[in-house]
Amino acid sequence: MSNLPIPMTAEDFTPEWVTAALRSNGTLGDGSVTAVEATPVGEGAGFLGSLARLTLTYDRAGADAPATVVAKFPALVEVNRGLAVQYQVYQREARFFNEIKSTITAMPTPEAYYADVEEATGNGVILLEDLDGKLRVGDQLAGASAREAEQLMTQIADLHATWWGRAEEDTISWVPAFDGPVWAMTAQTLPSLWPTYQEERSHLLPPGMADIIERTWEGLIWLGQQLSRGPMTLVHGDYRMDNMFFPPSEGDPITIIDWQLMSRGRGPYDVAYFMSQSIDVELRREHERALVKRYHDGLLAGGVRDYSFDDCFEDYRLACLWCVMYPVAMGGGMAHNERAVQIAAEVSKRSFNTILDLDSVSVLPS
Template identity: 35%
Template sequence: MLDLIIPYSAEHVTSQWLTGALASTGVIRGATVTSFDSERLGEGQGFVGQITRLRLTYGTGEDGVPHSLIAKFPATDPSVRAVVNEFGVYEREVRFYAEVAPQVELSTPRCFYGATDREAGDHVLLLEDLAPARVGDNVAGCSDEDAKLAIREIAKFHAAFWESHRLAALDWIPTFDDTAEIMQERYKRYWDPFLAKVGDMLPPYFLEIAQRFGDNVAGIMRQLGSRPRTVTHGDYRLDNMIFGTPESGRPLTVIDWQLPMIGPGVADVAYFVAFCIDPERRRATEIGLLRGYHSALLEYGVTGYEFDGCLLDYRRSLLYHLTRAVNGGAVLDFSNERGLLLVEAILQRTDSALVDHNVMELMPG
């Protein structure tokens, strides 16, 4: 039997390995991959790994086999790879597709193969290629219709796990309260590297509140962790959304499940609204989107969660997402043109949301 050692990167993939991986999960039966072409994707989009499209050629015909798929590997930069492995995010994504995706209605790519070796730091996913569907663009933003769709779909996902007994079986997904102190330590550790990379791009209020937040990360996370809990995506933004065509029957597919957490679902809403929508449009649509989210939760069976509590959780989540801006900004490479545009957009949009919601008053100390 073929020993399916996890390739270190896309450059280490062979036709023989692809044949073995796809055969081991029943995706192919008698076919063999004889060759493939590769195309690097996702540069400048804030991803913490290699994303490669593989176009496969088979030696014999077989119905239903994938002729194109998406391969995900850890970052090849050893320093980034080590940091991200410390967070356990690659392992989490592999387990998400194996254990969570089959339980929910939210559309995710079909997983053809997944494997993880945390000790070695090697991980791989072979996923469905959804081209030619439209990939969201965090820099360009989205229409009001796309925003409403994104909010409604994530509400359906959150409702499925809302205070559910199934959360106990997902003990590999970190919780807000259990990771509060760890996240505060990491935030402080990455603050100086973050400033060194993007300090000259920071609006004054963002800088002021982000500095003060360093001593309040754990407090805010514990407050959020005490609220009704569900599974959150953790990186719910347009670059991780694929919008389908009328013919596809899948209006929205959500990708990049490396950062799920157990905590308040509205944290995903705050992340999407603050990071993806320009300030003027956000101010005009924000409360409507939040009310739409809350209404969808009720429609899908959530009880005992009032809108005022949802709004407070939303405001606290805006603060919490400073951890994503600081930690991600310190670690990820945004040196290309698209990466710089992404950072500028996120910083400016987040700054305006922090100001508009007067989040300074929410910090415990």
């Protein structure tokens, strides 16, 4: 940790602050940042934090000094920031870049020039490599194509296979598990957003869905326990299109950003999160089983043993039910601009239909 204060607004990224941050890890040598132009980016893409592109002017700088960086800092909306701190999301991502990123070869992610968290408040900041103009950002509203989904299943299987059964190793043992105290708070905090969702977005609820969601709230602790049965692995936690950058050439690795919800748990969690919220309903119905099979085949190719496809698919069904918390959270108070509201509605449709198609509620104990 450094002695730099955590910026709470884009205006807090002063030339002096950015100079000190870039010097802290050798990105910037003797030169100094003389001007910073901050431009908001990703409107509606981030619910737990703020994003700004910083265009930097130097008095002198080496060839490695970036012309622009993307700054991640605490959410401006108080309720979103409060949830982020409660769930340790700024701490998780800063520690990912400082402690875990170097161990991961199967999942491309941007370089971090600076990552820090303030222990007293839980607020954090990261300066990231700017991918604008290099790669195409995914679109949560448009959703993934079948080809994109296939590659994303292969990549997430590679990540999961790398950490399969190693969840207690020191490198990631601190990462919250789904049955631990951090995620256990969902049983209290998420249902509190449900009345607002019902009041403002009841038109999005298919027949019987309200009862399923209320049963899910009652079973959240149990679901977390099931998602934490061994063998656990490292899961990304926010595996969705807005967090994916696609290369110009099809088949090249897809770069994944945003590790704020990184957790330890059953691997199919990431598959369920992606499939139930980043793919059009009809496309998922057509390719669902084949995509989960592709993921399972990737686990086997990565050395995972004693984990059948049937077990994998059951974990997927269960995780889809857990993931209903996200559209309810977005639609129940965390969507604060037009695009976020649109995402909340689209993700609700996709998630609810997935749960109904799979009869996921039947996994709950009677």
